[in-house]
Amino acid sequence: MTRDIVGRFAPTPSGSMHLGNLFSCLLAWLSARSRGGRMILRMENLDTQRTSIEFGEQLMRDLDFLGLDWDEGPYWQSERGGYYQECLDKLMAQGLVYPCFCSRAELHAANAPHASDGDYIYQGACRGLTAAQIAEKSRTRSPAMRLKVSGTVGFKDLHYGWYEQELQRDCGDFLLRRSDGVFAYQLAVVADDGAMGVTEVVRGRDLLSSGPRQLYLYRLLGLPEPEFGHIPMLLAPDGRRLSKREADMGLDALRERFSAEEIVGRLGYLAGLLDRPKPVRARELVQSFNWEKVPMEDIFLPEGLF
Ligand code: GLU
Secondary structure, X not given: OOOOOEEEEOOOOOOOOEHHHHHHHHHHHHHHHHOOOEEEEEEOOOOOOOOOHHHHXXXXXXXXXXXXXXXXXXXXXXXXXXXXXXXXXXXXXXXXXXXXXXXXXXXXXXXXXXXXOOOEOEOOOOOOOOHHHHHHHHOOOOOEEEEOOOOEEEEEEOOOEEEEEEHHHHOEOEEEEXXXXXXXXXXXXXXXXXXXXXXXXXXXXXXXXXXXXXXXXXXXXXXXXXXXXXXXXXXXXXXXXXXXXOHXXXXXXXXXXXXXXXXXXXXXXXXXXXXXXXXXXXXXXXXXXXXXXXXXXXXXXXXXXX
């Protein structure tokens, strides 16, 4: 049975959107809309220290300004803790979750850095703790929760093709809940995309390496799996990743210099959908969207384009 297409925006409201976020939102929207799909908006504000409702509201105004609409939401992850706990309980019932007492310093000292994203591969220091050791350690420290991984998981990315990882070797047992009680991105994103019926997850390729972990979780939780479509990263002219720290590439600053159509046209040009950066409305790009036009390599912002 074919499912109706459902895409999503899943921004983290921790600051004003920068060009990289806008690029992801535009392509996620185009990919879904070009196939007649619906869009969901979900605010990934699990970390309430780093995010705010105001940034979330600003983000909705920004999407609106760019002509990127949605049919459902906003959902706020900060309100969905009970549901994430149910998902965690389901995994615990399968005997696949264990408490981890490692401090940040211990984690960095004992674990090899991950080749692609600077993260580390957990070597399992707490995997074999006995009940007595857990009780002893729990007296002084509240643990994080980790998922035991095994096997090889792969998928055919809509853009980058086949991608797989041998989970123990390539990512290691990963966090489901932090020691301060905040649920981990990996658990929440799968729990939500699964529950919300998302059929395609379009986002920056910095998250490509999360795909196998996420599929592993979908299978354990018995949730319907989406397709993944990762997109190249936008890089500053000197090769650095754009980040929220670069105020000049933030939408607040761009809005003072460009109209929505000028911003969308420049992003559409970078995505390979226009042969020159001419002003267009987002909906005028829907017809021309095609994954084959989108570059594979990360994209250097040409000097002077923004
Ligand atoms: N919330 C994440 C971000 O803003 C995106 C997560 C995802 O698309 O899976 O980077």
